Amino acid sequence: MIGTIHIIDDEDVIRDALSFLLASRGLSTRGWDSGEAFLDALPLSDCACIILDVRMGGLSGPEVFDRLQLAGVRVPVIFLTGHADVPVAVRALKAGAFDFIEKPFNDNQIVDLALTAIAAHAQDQAAAAARQSVADRKATLSQREKEVMALMVTGALNKQIADALGIALRTVEVHRGRVLAKMGVRNAIELTKLIADGQN
Amino acid sequence: MIGTIHIIDDEDVIRDALSFLLASRGLSTRGWDSGEAFLDALPLSDCACIILDVRMGGLSGPEVFDRLQLAGVRVPVIFLTGHADVPVAVRALKAGAFDFIEKPFNDNQIVDLALTAIAAHAQDQAAAAARQSVADRKATLSQREKEVMALMVTGALNKQIADALGIALRTVEVHRGRVLAKMGVRNAIELTKLIADGQN
DNA sequence: CACGCTATTGTGGAAACCCGCAATAGCGGC
DNA sequence: GCCGCTATTGCGGGTTTCCACAATAGCGTG
Numbered sequence: 343m344i345g346t347i348h349i350i351d352d353e354d355v356i357r358d359a360l361s362f363l364l365a366s367r368g369l370s371t372r373g374w375d376s377g378e379a380f381l382d383a384l385p386l387s388d389c390a391c392i393i394l395d396v397r398m399g400g401l402s403g404p405e406v407f408d409r410l411q412l413a414g415v416r417v418p419v420i421f422l423t424g425h426a427d428v429p430v431a432v433r434a435l436k437a438g439a440f441d442f443i444e445k446p447f448n449d450n451q452i453v454d455l456a457l458t459a460i461a462a463h464a465q466d467q468a469a470a471a472a473r474q475s476v477a478d479r480k481a482t483l484s485q486r487e488k489e490v491m492a493l494m495v496t497g498a499l500n501k502q503i504a505d506a507l508g509i510a511l512r513t514v515e516v517h518r519g520r521v522l523a524k525m526g527v528r529n530a531i532e533l534t535k536l537i538a539d540g541q542n
Numbered sequence: 543m544i545g546t547i548h549i550i551d552d553e554d555v556i557r558d559a560l561s562f563l564l565a566s567r568g569l570s571t572r573g574w575d576s577g578e579a580f581l582d583a584l585p586l587s588d589c590a591c592i593i594l595d596v597r598m599g600g601l602s603g604p605e606v607f608d609r610l611q612l613a614g615v616r617v618p619v620i621f622l623t624g625h626a627d628v629p630v631a632v633r634a635l636k637a638g639a640f641d642f643i644e645k646p647f648n649d650n651q652i653v654d655l656a657l658t659a660i661a662a663h664a665q666d667q668a669a670a671a672a673r674q675s676v677a678d679r680k681a682t683l684s685q686r687e688k689e690v691m692a693l694m695v696t697g698a699l700n701k702q703i704a705d706a707l708g709i710a711l712r713t714v715e716v717h718r719g720r721v722l723a724k725m726g727v728r729n730a731i732e733l734t735k736l737i738a739d740g741q742n
Numbered sequence: 743c744a745c746g747c748t749a750t751t752g753t754g755g756a757a758a759c760c761c762g763c764a765a766t767a768g769c770g771g772c
Numbered sequence: 773g774c775c776g777c778t779a780t781t782g783c784g785g786g787t788t789t790c791c792a793c794a795a796t797a798g799c800g801t802g
Contacts, residue, residue: 368626420782425628426626426627426628427628428623428626428627428644429643429644430641430768431628431631431632432631432635432641432642432643433633435632435636436635436641441632441636442628442632443629443632444628444629467745484748484749486748486749486750489781493663494731495731495735496726496731497727497729497731497732498728499787499788500788500789501787501788509749509750509751510750510751510752511751512750512751512752512753513749513750515789515790515791516749516750516791517749518790519790519791527697528697529697530697530731531694531695531696531697531730531731532697532733532736534731534734534735535695535734536736538615538734538735538738684777684778684779684781685778686778686780687778699757699758699759700758700759701757701758709779709780709781710780710781710782711758711781712780712781712782712783713779713780713781715759715760715761716761716779716780716781717779718759719760719761738765
């Protein structure tokens with residue numbers, strides 16, 4: 343199960359052509375005849391990639407894209423346009439679009455693009471899952487434990503942490519042990535790498 | 543000294559207009575009438591930003607850009623084009639161009655763009671300098687010290703490092719101390735962050 | 743108020759870490 | 773052969789970490 347490609351275009355011909363093309367290469371697709379329809383259907387758990395027409399009745403492609411960003415949807419978006427419009431393309435790409443191609447499109451090109459987009463999404467998902475896992479474990483920490491952890495990853499000694507927090511050395515040791523246990527790591531170095539990765 | 547904006551365009555009018563505009567805002571500029579001339583002049587220590595025309599006699603803008611990438615030049619490039627060409631714009635941006643704008647350009651827009659490009663370059667430079675600094679210090683490590691460091695950042699105990707390398711515990715301790723000293727950090731956690739950052 | 747949960751602290755000891763002092767050994771260069 | 777650099781190891785001792793056992797205190801629930 344690698345996810346579905348959602349095709350948003352108000353022209354039936356384009357949607358059907360794309361669906362047929364991608365389906366013939368073994369990809370799962372689903373069409374939407376307007377940005378509003380797609381946005382209303384969110385959240386979509388199977389969404390691995392979006393092919394989005396720029397010029398549509400109702401919301402335009404870029405407008406849909408903006409709303410996706412605001413909604414926190416992190417899926418590769420391939421824009422499709424029938425009109426040479428460099429500023430729109432530039433703005434879309436700088437805003438994080440996966441690609442921007444002109445109609446008529448080359449069949450193999452768009453299939454390749456969809457495949458690489460799905461691959462990129464899979465990587466994103468894996469990274470997001472890892473981050474989420476870390477965030478989940480972090481959420482099980484008490485306030486004090488978080489404070490101690492924050493100082494641990496700076497390389498501070500237990501004694502320095504104790505002074506900084508105004509608590510006894512022994513207490514820091516207890517918290518430290520609990521932090522390591524809850525975060526599922528063996529030592530402060532693994533913890534540091536776990537937290538540092540999350541920042542990126 | 544914030545660096546010079548290099549303007550590469552085979553049309554004197556454009557070069558002069560841009561130079562005048564940017565100079566009037568207090569920016570330092572230098573013009574080149576062909577990609578070849580600019581590439582021949584490399585390396586240029588003052589280069590903070592490049593404004594590059596797409597269509598020129600001789601090497602095209604994208605061709606110049608490719609050679610810059612190959613040469614390892616990491617400077618923001620703002621493409622300038624007189625012809626609406628979406629595929630070229632898309633390719634340039636995906637290859638890492640800073641921006642891609644159409645002529646005739648808006649004066650304030652291009653000044654702002656140049657300023658943000660220079661700011662981005664300054665940040666890149668700072669990050670690159672930091673990475674270089676780490677790399678330099680790393681280069682002063684002996685082979686053994688590098689091996690020990692590699693195991694240190696995994697969170698391994700000295701005893702485990704000793705077993706892995708087939709040397710005595712005391713020897714590991716000596717190497718460990720030297721690694722920390724040469725890398726300019728106080729403990730293994732700071733070292734880990736230093737190395738992990740470098741990877742990104 | 744008793745009970746459960748968490749935070750806090752102490753004691754004491756095993757294990758690990760850090761480091762100065764000292765010594766042996768190999769290797770390349772003058 | 774002497775010198776400089778690196779690798780290696782041992783000894784001794786101070787510092788830090790980790791943890792089991794034990795105890796006190798506050799807070800919310802029933």
